[in-house]
Amino acid sequence: MASEGENRTTLTPDTPVQYLKGVGPRLAARFEKLGIRTLADLLEHYPRRYLDFTHPYPVAEAPAGVECVVQAELLAKQGGRYAAGGRRVDKATAGDGVATLELTWFNNPYTIQKLEVGQDYYFEGEVSGGLLRRRMTNPQVRTAAQVSDAPLAAIYPQTEGLSSGAIARCVAQLLPHAELLGDPLSPALLEKYRLPGKAQAVRDIHRPPAPGAVQEARRRLIFEELLVLQLGMGLLKSRGSAATGAPMRRADPAPFWAAVPFAPTGAQRRAVDEILSDMAGETSMNRLLQGDVGSGKTLVAAAALWAAIGAGYQGALLAPTELLARQHAESLNRLLAPFGIRVALLTGGVKAAARRTTLAAIRGGEADLVVGTHAILSEGVEFARLGLAVIDEQHRFGVRQRGALADKGANPHLLVMSATPIPRTLGLLIYGDLDISILDELPPGRQPVKTRVMTGERRRDLYGFLDRQIGQGRQVYIVCPAIEESPDGGLAPVKTYYEETAKALLPDRRVGLMHGKLKPKEKAAVMEDFRAGRLDALVSTTVIEVGVDVPNATVMVIENAERYGLSALHQLRGRVGRGAAESWCFLVSDNRAETVQRRLRFLCSTNDGFAVAQYDLETRGPGDFFGSRQHGLPALQIADLAGDTRTLHAAQREAAALLAADPLLSDPGHALLAAEVERMFRRAGPMN
Numbered sequence: 001m002a003s004e005g006e007n008r009t010t011l012t013p014d015t016p017v018q019y020l021k022g023v024g025p026r027l028a029a030r031f032e033k034l035g036i037r038t039l040a041d042l043l044e045h046y047p048r049r050y051l052d053f054t055h056p057y058p059v060a061e062a063p064a065g066v067e068c069v070v071q072a073e074l075l076a077k078q079g080g081r082y083a084a085g086g087r088r089v090d091k092a093t094a095g096d097g098v099a100t101l102e103l104t105w106f107n108n109p110y111t112i113q114k115l116e117v118g119q120d121y122y123f124e125g126e127v128s129g130g131l132l133r134r135r136m137t138n139p140q141v142r143t144a145a146q147v148s149d150a151p152l153a154a155i156y157p158q159t160e161g162l163s164s165g166a167i168a169r170c171v172a173q174l175l176p177h178a179e180l181l182g183d184p185l186s187p188a189l190l191e192k193y194r195l196p197g198k199a200q201a202v203r204d205i206h207r208p209p210a211p212g213a214v215q216e217a218r219r220r221l222i223f224e225e226l227l228v229l230q231l232g233m234g235l236l237k238s239r240g241s242a243a244t245g246a247p248m249r250r251a252d253p254a255p256f257w258a259a260v261p262f263a264p265t266g267a268q269r270r271a272v273d274e275i276l277s278d279m280a281g282e283t284s285m286n287r288l289l290q291g292d293v294g295s296g297k298t299l300v301a302a303a304a305l306w307a308a309i310g311a312g313y314q315g316a317l318l319a320p321t322e323l324l325a326r327q328h329a330e331s332l333n334r335l336l337a338p339f340g341i342r343v344a345l346l347t348g349g350v351k352a353a354a355r356r357t358t359l360a361a362i363r364g365g366e367a368d369l370v371v372g373t374h375a376i377l378s379e380g381v382e383f384a385r386l387g388l389a390v391i392d393e394q395h396r397f398g399v400r401q402r403g404a405l406a407d408k409g410a411n412p413h414l415l416v417m418s419a420t421p422i423p424r425t426l427g428l429l430i431y432g433d434l435d436i437s438i439l440d441e442l443p444p445g446r447q448p449v450k451t452r453v454m455t456g457e458r459r460r461d462l463y464g465f466l467d468r469q470i471g472q473g474r475q476v477y478i479v480c481p482a483i484e485e486s487p488d489g490g491l492a493p494v495k496t497y498y499e500e501t502a503k504a505l506l507p508d509r510r511v512g513l514m515h516g517k518l519k520p521k522e523k524a525a526v527m528e529d530f531r532a533g534r535l536d537a538l539v540s541t542t543v544i545e546v547g548v549d550v551p552n553a554t555v556m557v558i559e560n561a562e563r564y565g566l567s568a569l570h571q572l573r574g575r576v577g578r579g580a581a582e583s584w585c586f587l588v589s590d591n592r593a594e595t596v597q598r599r600l601r602f603l604c605s606t607n608d609g610f611a612v613a614q615y616d617l618e619t620r621g622p623g624d625f626f627g628s629r630q631h632g633l634p635a636l637q638i639a640d641l642a643g644d645t646r647t648l649h650a651a652q653r654e655a656a657a658l659l660a661a662d663p664l665l666s667d668p669g670h671a672l673l674a675a676e677v678e679r680m681f682r683r684a685g686p687m688n
Helices: 024-033 039-043 109-114 144-149 164-181 187-192 198-206 211-240 254-259 266-279 297-310 322-339 352-364 399-406 424-430 456-471 494-505 520-531 566-573 594-605 609-620 622-626 645-661 668-682
Strands: 049-052 067-077 088-095 100-106 120-129 133-137 140-142 152-155 286-291 314-318 343-346 369-372 386-391 413-418 435-439 450-454 475-479 511-514 537-540 553-558 584-588
Touching (some): 100 109, 152 164, 211 668, 254 297, 254 322, 297 322, 297 386, 314 322, 322 343, 322 520, 343 352, 450 594, 456 475, 566 609, 584 594, 594 609
Parallel strands (some): 100 133, 450 584, 475 537, 475 553, 553 584
Antiparallel strands (some): 067 088, 067 120
16 A cells, blocks of 8 residues: 555555555556546546446447446456457457457456356446347446445546546545545534535445435535635635735725716626725725626726725736737726826736836836736836735636735735626635626627627638628628637637638638637737728637627628637627617538527527526536636536535535634634635635
8 A cells, every 4th residue: 555664554545646556657647637636636636427337238229439337247258369569458258148358458467367167147238249149348347246245336536547437446545534635524414414424425436335325425415615715715805805015995986987088887887896995995805896888898897906006005907918918008008097196007018128118117016007917916116005916817827826916915806797688696616705796788889799609501601791791891800719720620710710710711801810729919919900901800719709899890790609618609799789870790610419599599598698608507517617727616526506405505605604603613623625726726726
């Protein structure tokens, strides 16, 4: 079990996984690809599903191409041989009186040596071949006694060079030591919710004695995971609510609204009032401004920055791309210049001399507002008196970047903005450390975008429509999902599409190309040409998804629309309809699957981003909804945010009660809970 210098009695949850028998440094490196570094990580790498050996298929009825269990008698064993390339091949034949199953193992003579002709076995693997003569390659084999002992076989998330079976063997070594993990839940909580202890739950989820045991184990582990996450978010909120380093009186927004050349919506006025009240409090503001595409978040941010700068502080706005940072700098300068506010731009593309001048202006307080990219977070950027930090497109950053920006001042106020609508339950979880303002109105004059689904067969008709729109002085976006040729050949690379489709079908129009592999300056130049009207059409990947504002663009074409989640499609659709003219979004897809068509038709039926987000969550699940980033938070191991809402609410109640009694989890009885919180958030970076 242990390497030299280590024994069973000294194992801890933090013992590196490489010290497990049969692992070593090479296999440990593969485990690390799965986020498994320690013994605790391995014990908490839960199965994604199970194979039920108690319901095996007869040979002839086993589904082809699907992992399944077949029960049959071993009829014959053949001698092993070596194939070209040096691989050893061992074969056997099994049957059940109706059909036969040819079994093949590569480089695994030990399995077939242990099998006895005339005995019944359970073979697990993928079946291929015809109805009466079927095949299975490299099957796992169990005896009736083994099935009786462990009726369900765990199937684990795996990676190249590390199979589910290999993971299962490593986990099996550890299960006798499941108490290593300790139990962060108190006996009172276990009794209140009728939950098993941690060690028992871990054993049962990896090696369930019966199907019912899996459900009880999952219920326990899901509750713990959501409780730990809620405690972490609560601690973040309490740390953020320290005494403000930017005290100010509540500003009256009337002078700001009077200088704005258009009427704000009621939602914008309400959000500004909430923000100004927060900034006049004794603790630092930590607020999320959430609004659908085109709802006017920039105007609200401008009002907040105006108030902070008017109170004698500096402001900072962090954007995810240089393109968006430049756009924000221009629009904020227009809104704030009448008040004498000086706006500086700081991005990675700024030349050394200009950067030095800008840094000196920030340090000396001559720059009232700094708009930029991640460059704002770098060393050497020192604010004279940072009072308000704004983060745009929150989902591109996360917890760590929030903290890094806040560290540029002494507890400044923090406003984060997101155009990604999130169902309320998930908003409470993801942004549990923030108060939330929602912009649920569109500015006057905006028309809903008309959305249609069509197949590639009608592409020539579609391009005729695009040509007519351009002839009327409008501009169009055409989005492709791939920069390069996809492995399955199903996606045309954007460059090929640009040359062979867009330019060919719009021969007399000015068509531009933009994608993620262009240098920042090249992207900025193409986008500026489009914004200035020097291009009629822009063929692009999703780099135009966030924040780009071209009011003259009236048509969005999305090729291979089935490749995107509905929330992503809704974000892309929001790039048009930003002016007063009628606007269109065309979803092009040749995928006729009913589930795909149903999803796309749903998008055509509504322009409500929150309804789209809820539907996307319910139909695709939280993993696809958020993507791999998880909004800067650690990925959940077992909880399902769409299906475990009752457990989430219970965990939220218990976390609130625990933090009310012990705000820092410093009580010795909460030491294990505090350690679990630290471990969970360590996976996403330090808790700032």
